Amino acid sequence: MLCELQIENIAIIKKAVISFEKGFNVMTGETGAGKSIVIDALNAVLGVRTSRELIRTGCNSAFVSALFYETGVTVCTLLKEMDLPIAEDGELLIQRRLYTDGRNQCKINGITVTVSAVRQVAKLLVNIHGQSDNQMLLSPEYHCAYIDRLAENANEFTAFQTAYAEYLAVNRKLQSLNTNENEKLRRLDILNYQIDELESADIRDGEIAETEERLTLLRNAERITDALQRAHTYLNGAEDTGGAVGLSFDTVSALEEISQFSEEYNELCGQIREAAYTLSAICDDLRDRLFSEEYAPKEIDALEERLDVLYTLERKYGDSEQAMLAFLESAKEERDSIEMSDEIRAQLLLAVQEKYDTAMKKAEILHKTRVCASDSFCKSISAQLSFLDMPSVRFLVQNETGALTENGIDTIEFLLSANAGEEPKPLAKIASGGELSRIMLAIKSVLAEKDDIGTLIFDEIDTGVSGRAAQKIAIKLKQVSQNHQVICVTHLAQIAAFGDAHMLIEKAEHDGQTFTQVKLLDFIGRKYELARILGGLTVTELQLQNAEELLHAAENEKIG
Numbered sequence: 001m002l003c004e005l006q007i008e009n010i011a012i013i014k015k016a017v018i019s020f021e022k023g024f025n026v027m028t029g030e031t032g033a034g035k036s037i038v039i040d041a042l043n044a045v046l047g048v049r050t051s052r053e054l055i056r057t058g059c060n061s062a063f064v065s066a067l068f069y070e071t072g073v074t075v076c077t078l079l080k081e082m083d084l085p086i087a088e089d090g091e092l093l094i095q096r097r098l099y100t101d102g103r104n105q106c107k108i109n110g111i112t113v114t115v116s117a118v119r120q121v122a123k124l125l126v127n128i129h130g131q132s133d134n135q136m137l138l139s140p141e142y143h144c145a146y147i148d149r150l151a152e153n154a155n156e157f158t159a160f161q162t163a164y165a166e167y168l169a170v171n172r173k174l175q176s177l178n179t180n181e182n183e184k185l186r187r188l189d190i191l192n193y194q195i196d197e198l199e200s201a202d203i204r205d206g207e208i209a210e211t212e213e214r215l216t217l218l219r220n221a222e223r224i225t226d227a228l229q230r231a232h233t234y235l236n237g238a239e240d241t242g243g244a245v246g247l248s249f250d251t252v253s254a255l256e257e258i259s260q261f262s263e264e265y266n267e268l269c270g271q272i273r274e275a276a277y278t279l280s281a282i283c284d285d286l287r288d289r290l291f292s293e294e295y296a297p298k299e300i301d302a303l304e305e306r307l308d309v310l311y312t313l314e315r316k317y318g319d320s321e322q323a324m325l326a327f328l329e330s331a332k333e334e335r336d337s338i339e340m341s342d343e344i345r346a347q348l349l350l351a352v353q354e355k356y357d358t359a360m361k362k363a364e365i366l367h368k369t370r371v372c373a374s375d376s377f378c379k380s381i382s383a384q385l386s387f388l389d390m391p392s393v394r395f396l397v398q399n400e401t402g403a404l405t406e407n408g409i410d411t412i413e414f415l416l417s418a419n420a421g422e423e424p425k426p427l428a429k430i431a432s433g434g435e436l437s438r439i440m441l442a443i444k445s446v447l448a449e450k451d452d453i454g455t456l457i458f459d460e461i462d463t464g465v466s467g468r469a470a471q472k473i474a475i476k477l478k479q480v481s482q483n484h485q486v487i488c489v490t491h492l493a494q495i496a497a498f499g500d501a502h503m504l505i506e507k508a509e510h511d512g513q514t515f516t517q518v519k520l521l522d523f524i525g526r527k528y529e530l531a532r533i534l535g536g537l538t539v540t541e542l543q544l545q546n547a548e549e550l551l552h553a554a555e556n557e558k559i560g
Contacts, residue, residue: 001020001022001068001069001070001454001455001485002020002066002067002068002125002126002454002455002485002487003019003020003067003068003069003091004017004018004019004020004065004066004067005017005018005020005038005041005042005045005064005065005066005067006018006063006064006065006066006067007038007041007063007064008062008063008064009055009056009059009061009062009063010037010040010041010044010054010055010056010062010064011034011037011040011054011056011516012034012037012056012507012514012515012516013034013037013038013041013056013515013516014056014515016038016516016517016518017518018038018503018518019520020485020487020501021500021501022485022500023481023482023485023486023500023501024477024478024481024486024488024498024499024500024501025485025486025487025488025499025500025501025502025503026487026488026489026490026495026496026498026499026501026502026503027487027488027489027490027502027503027504027505027518028489028490028491028496028502028503028504028505028529028533029504029505029506029507030506030507031491032507033505033506033507033516034505034507034516035489035505036459036489037516038489038505038518039128039130039457039459039489040054041054041064042064042066042126042128042457043128044062044064044096044098045064045065045066045094045095045096045118046066046094046118046119046122046125046126046128047096047106047115047116047117047118047119047122048119050098052098052099052100052101052102054098055098055099055100059100060099060100061097061098061099061100062097062098063095063096063097063098064095064096064098065093065094065095065096066093066094066095067091067092067093068091068092068093068094068125068454068455069089069090069091069092070090070454071090071091071092071125071454072090072124072452072454074124074452075092075121075124075125076090078120078121078124079092079108079109079121082113082117082120082121084108084109084111084113085109085110085111086109087109092108092109092121092125093107093108093109093110094106094107094108094118094121094122095107095108096115096118106118108121124453125453125454125455126453126454126455126456126457127444127448127451127453127455127456127457128457128459129440129444129456129457129458129459129461130459130460137414137427137436137439137440137443138427138428138436139428140411140412140413140414140426143397143412143413143414144370144407144410144412146377146443146447147370147373147374147377147397147412148370148373149447149450149451150373150376150377150446150447150450151369151370151372151373152450153366153369153370153373156362156365156366156369157366157408159362159365160359160362160363160365160366160408161406163355163358163359163361163362164359164362164363164404164406166355166358166359167352167355167356167358167359167404170348170351170352170355171352171355171356173348174345174348174349174352177337177341177344177345177348178345184338184341187334187338188335188338188339191331191334191335191338192335194317194327194328194331195328195331195332195335197313198313198317198324198325198327198328198331199328201309201310201313203310203313203321203324203325204321205321205322205325206321207310207321208307208310208314208321211303211306211307211310212307214303215300215303215304215307218299218300218303219300225290228286228289228290229290231286232283232286232287232290235279235282235283235286236283236287243283244279245276245279245280245283248272248275248276248279248280249273249276251272251276252269252272252273252276255268255269255272256269356404359404360404360409363404363408363409364409366408366410367399367401367408367409367410370399370408370410370412371399374397374399374412377397377446378395378396378397380442380446381395381439381442381443381446382394382395384441384442384445384446384476385438385439385442387472387475387476388438388441388442388469388472388473388476389438389468389469389472390435390438390469392418392419392420393416393417393418393435394416394417394424395414395415395416395439396414396415396416396417396424397412397413397414397415398412398413398414398415398424399411399412413426414426414427414439415427416430416435416439418430418435427439433463433464434463434464434465434469435464436463436464437461437462437463437464437465437473438465438469438473440461441458441461441473441476441477442476444456444458444480445476445479445480448480448483448484449483453484454484454485455484455485455486455487456480456484456485456486456487457486457487457488458477458486458487458488458489459489460489460490460491461473461477461488461490462490462491462492462495465492466492467494470492470494470495471494473494473495474492474494474495474497474498474554475498475557475559477495477498478498478554478557478559479559481500482559491533492533493530493533493534493547493550494550496526496529496530496533497526497530497547497550497551497553497554498554498557499526501520502520502521502525502526502529503518503519503520503521504518504519504520504521504525504529505517505518506518506519523551526547526551527544527547527548527551528544528547529547530546530547530550530551531543531544531546531547534546534547
């Protein structure tokens with residue numbers, strides 16, 4: 001339940017702290033005083049998308065904080081799943097700061113979270129009914145959701161959605177095969193050309209690097225030959241000079257003469273001998289390279305031509321040999337699928353039918369839950385409407401089955417017969433504003449019995465009603481408040497009189513600025529506020545008497 005709402009710099013509210021009680025809380029005030037701003041602020045802290053225009057003029061940011069208590073097991077379980085702290089006393093603090101540059105900062109129990117996380121938690125805490133809900137009631141596409149909430153068929157609905165998604169996935173594969181024959185032939189021509197081009201190229205992984213390296217070698221053949229010749233000469237020697245190999249062995253002979261005198265010279269002689277043999281082997285290797293390498297100009301031409309082919313294929317099919325080979329495999333698979341499309345289509349047709357049958361079975365199970373809930377829904381709503389001074393109204397749920405859609409096979413619409421003897425018709429065609437308000441209250445009352453949301457907020461649920469109907473709405477809201485916290489913004493004295501806590505929203509001007517204040521009224525304050533609502537510009541003694549009678553009558557009313 002909502003314990004406290006703190007508002008700073010929201011529209012014309014500079015700063016306000018509103019404390020709410022258990023039971024039935026009402027808010028009243030002059031038109032334009034800021035009652036809707038309180039609801040806007042509450043929507044903001046609950047994660048609803050807001051406009052930066054909500055921030056008070058001249059301020060860089062706005063802040064809203066909502067403190068809840070007795071949040072329940074469901075909320076605690078969600079907080080645990082989201083790895084958020086849980087207060088021992090069940091308190092939950094949600095905060096949101098809005099900035100003029102569009103930034104948001106949200107916190108739950110002091111931990112920074114996203115706006116979507118706030119929305120996820122908030123939907124378990126508060127249910128807000130505004131004028132938009134009445135408009136949704138006129139749209140049949142929303143009616144099925146009301147029945148599903150009453151049916152508590154989340155498991156059946158999830159099972160259907162899974163089956164329906166599998167059916168759609170297989171069906172999409174089938175549809176992709178159902179191209180016309182000309183398109184298939186055109187695609188086959190392209191694929192065959194690409195496959196032939198890649199296969200005839202006979203690409204090897206790493207071939208481009210190898211070819212570039214060989215081409216670099218050939219393009220520098222003259223320099224390489226000259227360097228090999230000089231290196232071999234330095235090691236092997238020329239006609240008139242000795243080479244490094246011969247000089248190394250001469251060094252060994254010189255040291256052998258003195259190695260008998262010292263072990264040190266003997267060891268040194270062995271090291272040089274090993275080096276001499278190594279140089280001799282290198283000299284032989286250089287000689288072999290010098291006489292074995294062939295640098296034919298024709299090979300350069302062939303390699304350059306090969307690289308041109310590979311570079312061209314790279315631009316068309318991928319930036320590496322692996323990418324080109326992968327493209328080739330993919331093209332072959334696509335060609336095979338087209339050439340075998342009739343066989344594949346037959347397999348997919350069977351799979352589509354199987355998935356469709358499964359989804360249909362799940363939809364039929366879902367349909368049964370809705371039919372059962374619809375019967376109960378009609379009886380409950382009719383009883384509620386009868387209490388709300390609409391005894392002659394017949395409320396029906398029309399459920400027509402049809403093609404399989406993402407919602408199942410049900411097309412649900414609420415029908416209403418406003419007067420005895422009249423055929424039920426869609427709400428949009430016959431329901432007045434006052435009737436819509438009472439129907440929505442009846443729906444909210446019925447659904448409230450099925451969920452454990454602690455706080456229900458009604459923003460002007462009294463639209464289009466007065467007199468006896470208004471009092472019935474007040475009694476109904478009072479009844480709902482016995483199991484839920486109810487907060488109601490109202491213009492009617494009959495409803496305000498039933499409040500357990502009554503808050504007055506007032507607008508005032510100070511130093512050229514407009515401010516909204518929220519004040520909790522005592523009995524005297526309530527009497528004057530009800531008299532103002534009942535009367536006009538001037539509150540008379542008779543109006544005060546009428547207001548006091550309303551308050552006493554509300555106190556004495558037996559709430560079932």
